Amino acid sequence: MSQSPHVLTVTDEWKKPRPSIDEDNAEFWEALTQHKLLVWKCKTCGEVYWPKSYCKNHENEPFAEECEWVEASGRGKLFAFNIHHWAFHPGFKEEVPYYYALIELDEGPLISSQLVGDVMPPNIHTVGQTVEIVYEDHPNEGFTLPKFRIIDG
Amino acid sequence: MAKHPSSGKYAIVGLGVVAGPQPGRSERMIAAEAARLAMEDAGLTRDDIDGAIDLRRSGGGGDRASYSDPFTRVLGLKNNYYFTCGRGGALAGLGMAAAMSFIDRGISNHVMLMGAVTDWSQAQESRKKGFRGMAHTEKRGYWGKPLGDSRAVSHHSWMAARHMAVYGTTSPQLGAISVAQRQWACMNPEAKMYGRPMTIEDHQNSPWVVEPYHLFDMSQVSDGGVAFILTTAERARDLRRDPVYVIGQGFSEVSADLWWEKKNFTHMAVEPAKTQAFGQADVTLEDVDCAQFYDCFTGEVLFQIEDYGWCKKGEGGAFVEDGNMAPGGTIPINTSGGLLSCYHLGDLTGLAESVRQIRGECGERQIEDCEVVLTTGHGGELVSPGMCSIHTCTLLGKHA
Numbered sequence: 001m002s003q004s005p006h007v008l009t010v011t012d013e014w015k016k017p018r019p020s021i022d023e024d025n026a027e028f029w030e031a032l033t034q035h036k037l038l039v040w041k042c043k044t045c046g047e048v049y050w051p052k053s054y055c056k057n058h059e060n061e062p063f064a065e066e067c068e069w070v071e072a073s074g075r076g077k078l079f080a081f082n083i084h085h086w087a088f089h090p091g092f093k094e095e096v097p098y099y100y101a102l103i104e105l106d107e108g109p110l111i112s113s114q115l116v117g118d119v120m121p122p123n124i125h126t127v128g129q130t131v132e133i134v135y136e137d138h139p140n141e142g143f144t145l146p147k148f149r150i151i152d153g
Numbered sequence: 154m155a156k157h158p159s160s161g162k163y164a165i166v167g168l169g170v171v172a173g174p175q176p177g178r179s180e181r182m183i184a185a186e187a188a189r190l191a192m193e194d195a196g197l198t199r200d201d202i203d204g205a206i207d208l209r210r211s212g213g214g215g216d217r218a219s220y221s222d223p224f225t226r227v228l229g230l231k232n233n234y235y236f237t238c239g240r241g242g243a244l245a246g247l248g249m250a251a252a253m254s255f256i257d258r259g260i261s262n263h264v265m266l267m268g269a270v271t272d273w274s275q276a277q278e279s280r281k282k283g284f285r286g287m288a289h290t291e292k293r294g295y296w297g298k299p300l301g302d303s304r305a306v307s308h309h310s311w312m313a314a315r316h317m318a319v320y321g322t323t324s325p326q327l328g329a330i331s332v333a334q335r336q337w338a339c340m341n342p343e344a345k346m347y348g349r350p351m352t353i354e355d356h357q358n359s360p361w362v363v364e365p366y367h368l369f370d371m372s373q374v375s376d377g378g379v380a381f382i383l384t385t386a387e388r389a390r391d392l393r394r395d396p397v398y399v400i401g402q403g404f405s406e407v408s409a410d411l412w413w414e415k416k417n418f419t420h421m422a423v424e425p426a427k428t429q430a431f432g433q434a435d436v437t438l439e440d441v442d443c444a445q446f447y448d449c450f451t452g453e454v455l456f457q458i459e460d461y462g463w464c465k466k467g468e469g470g471a472f473v474e475d476g477n478m479a480p481g482g483t484i485p486i487n488t489s490g491g492l493l494s495c496y497h498l499g500d501l502t503g504l505a506e507s508v509r510q511i512r513g514e515c516g517e518r519q520i521e522d523c524e525v526v527l528t529t530g531h532g533g534e535l536v537s538p539g540m541c542s543i544h545t546c547t548l549l550g551k552h553a
Binding site: 016017018019020051056079080081082083084085086087088089090092095097098100102104110111112113114124125126127145147 | 282283284285286295296297298299300301302303304307308310311314315317318321360361362363364365366413415418536538539
């Protein structure tokens with residue numbers, strides 16, 4: 001496993017469930033492999049969504065007509081988290097306990113992923129730390145997972 | 154305010170329960186047997202049942218009860234229609250709303266509603282393959298699977314976690330919910346945890362599964378089935394059992410605003426459903442003799458106590474710690490033991506207990522002069538990254 005500040009490259013055999021990629025999120029997953037985190041933005045009012053949605057601020061607007069994927073900052077705040085002590089799927093046996101977190105992106109939407117890195121929140125009551133995306137590349141599998149690390153811990 | 158014309162117009166007249174592990178029995182046979190017991194209870198025969206609704210915990214968690222041969226054929230019912238209905242843990246409430254519409258339009262006189270699962274038996278099998286919990290319900294297609302979002306507890310536990318972060322709620326306070334429900338279960342011979350008392354220390358010493366949830370914050374995996382029969386109030390008065398009237402029903406959705414406002418991690422979509430149901434029945438919280446809340450995890454119980462208004466938002470922890478929901482408390486909650494300590498048959502667990510409390514069949518745990526019971530359901534899709542769920546609110550009454 002090689003490591004740079006924002007990218008992890010993992011070449012181990014993938015034994016976990018694969019990402020669920022469909023028509024609505026293919027672009028999002030493709031952008032991750034290029035180390036870009038996309039969010040869905042309304043060109044009219046600037047409201048930001050994730051995942052893809054109709055803009056709730058406008059009536060009778062055909063889907064995606066006035067919205068587009070834009071690159072997000074990749075930063076946000078820790079909103080809530082849990083610590084998985086059980087591996088429900090055998091693929092996670094080597095990983096427990098792991099931190100699975102809700103991140104409130106600076107652009108607004110919530111996204112969830114695992115926390116990585118050396119700094120973990122001290123207790124369940126302590127949230128609001130600044131986090132930053134870490135792109136976990138799986139070149140043998142053809143996808144990149146967005147994970148997050150605490151940078152102001 | 155006055156009652157809505159629909160309040161008290163329909164009644165539950167038969168109840169059938171198959172509880173406990175059912176190894177070697179198919180879901181359809183459990184289903185058919187629960188339905189037969191409901192007919193026997195009501196004093197009705199196959200010829201009387203002219204509609205059937207199969208209550209399924211489908212939705213975000215997966216289509217877990219799927220068999221091609223309906224229980225109605227197995228049992229030999231002569232119903233005019235049969236279909237499946239349900240969304241996660243919201244089945245009985247939704248099924249009743251559909252059934253009442255069929256009765257109202259003269260399409261049926263007696264509708265059989267039934268839900269059955271073999272989750273416990275199937276979980277024993279998946280354990281042998283290295284999985285834990287209900288691997289058979291896994292659905293492809295949601296966001297977090299490769300990131301370790303493996304089970305309902307993977308994301309439901311954020312609700313407790315966020316509540317703890319915002320309001321300072323503690324794990325022993327959640328434990329008070331689990332302990333109260335175990336106290337109730339110890340008065341219910343049908344409960345899985347009957348005869349197995351639990352203390353806060355036991356709760357705290359139970360393993361972390363997904364912190365902030367200990368093992369004892371989580372509902373059980375069960376086998377079994379619950380069936381009940383709905384008919385008109387008029388017809389109900391001629392039947393064997395005292396009618397249990399449907400006096401109010403309401404529904405609301407997290408995706409209406411809580412999801413967008415990110416409040417779905419500290420609130421449930423109770424308000425519109427409560428307003429509808431309590432308005433129809435023309436009752437207030439003070440009229441409710443006991444509540445049977447959907448309790449997939451302790452956090453959901455805490456949220457509903459606050460969201461219905463038994464205490465203020467954020468004060469649920471202290472409220473349960475003071476014993477308010479336990480035997481002898483101000484508002485008895487989940488008096489069968491609930492999904493945590495009785496059995497997990499979706500909102501049918503609470504529905505069955507509600508019927509029994511109103512009939513006065515609950516023995517040691519019977520609530521005195523029980524006339525109005527609140528029972529809820531909860532369930533939906535796992536949307537990235539949270540949940541969109543329905544909340545169903547049903548009020549049952551001893552009087553029309």
